[in-house]
Amino acid sequence: MQNITLQVEGMSCNHCVNAVEGTLKNIGASGKVDLASKTVDVSFDESKVSLEAIKEAIEDQGYDVK
Template sequence: MEHVTLKVEGMSCNHCVQSVEGALKNIGASGKVDLANGTVAVEFDAQKVTPEQIKEAITDQGYDIV
């Protein structure tokens, strides 16, 4: 399994957490949002999910990766 931590802007509440974590789950990755730090720790199988797909899943929810 691969791990990546992304800095994400625009997350501020539990709904944001559910949106991001749900979007990652839908593509086959697992994510843990840290609202205090504005980060998302993602674990994924590189054979099934690409970093680009992870970023797209997050930005499709309306958040910016910095």
């Protein structure tokens, strides 16, 4: 299991939290959003989902992954 913290710009409310955490769950990862620090702590199995796929899924929701 891989754990990484991503800097994500554009999140500002609970809708943003649900959108990001929900999309991660849909692709087989789990995430915990911290609005104050604009970060997402992500846990994922590298054999099932790539870091690039995770970043793309978040960006598809309208957020900017740094």
